[in-house]
Amino acid sequence: xxxxxxxxSTKETEERLAELPGWSVDGELLRRHYLFHGHVPxxxxxxxxxxxxxxxxxxxxxxxxxxxxxxxxxxxxxxxxITHLDxxxxxxxxxxxxxxxxx
Numbered sequence: 001x002x003x004x005x006x007x008x009s010t011k012e013t014e015e016r017l018a019e020l021p022g023w024s025v026d027g028e029l030l031r032r033h034y035l036f037h038g039h040v041p042x043x044x045x046x047x048x049x050x051x052x053x054x055x056x057x058x059x060x061x062x063x064x065x066x067x068x069x070x071x072x073x074x075x076x077x078x079x080x081x082i083t084h085l086d087x088x089x090x091x092x093x094x095x096x097x098x099x100x101x102x103x
Contacts, residue, residue, distance in 0.1 A: 007081030016087045023090055029072045030086045034097060036067045045069055045097060052092045058085045 008016070017023060023032045036042040046064055049071070053059045060073035071093065075083040 005078045005083045032071045034069045
């Protein structure tokens with residue numbers, strides 16, 4: 001990211017979080033857990049998320065288990081804080097994963 005990105009305020013974060021059921025804030029990370037019916041669907045989801053991340057130029061930490069993906073994201077260039085970029089990535093992930101996640 002070339003442009004300076006500002007962290008969101010607590011109020012802005014809470015407002016945006018209300019639009020993304022299943023996502024939560026854990027310290028300075030925006031997080032979500034997804035469960036799948038087996039390993040191959042979970043791996044396929046990781047590949048789809050990777051494609052979105054490359055397109056956006058913004059990347060989350062993805063942890064793959066047998067049938068689970070854990071997503072954790074913040075913006076390093078904003079001091080490891082949550083920004084609009086993180087919510088943009090989260091929204092794009094939600095768009096391709098309807099009905100897959102549990103908290």
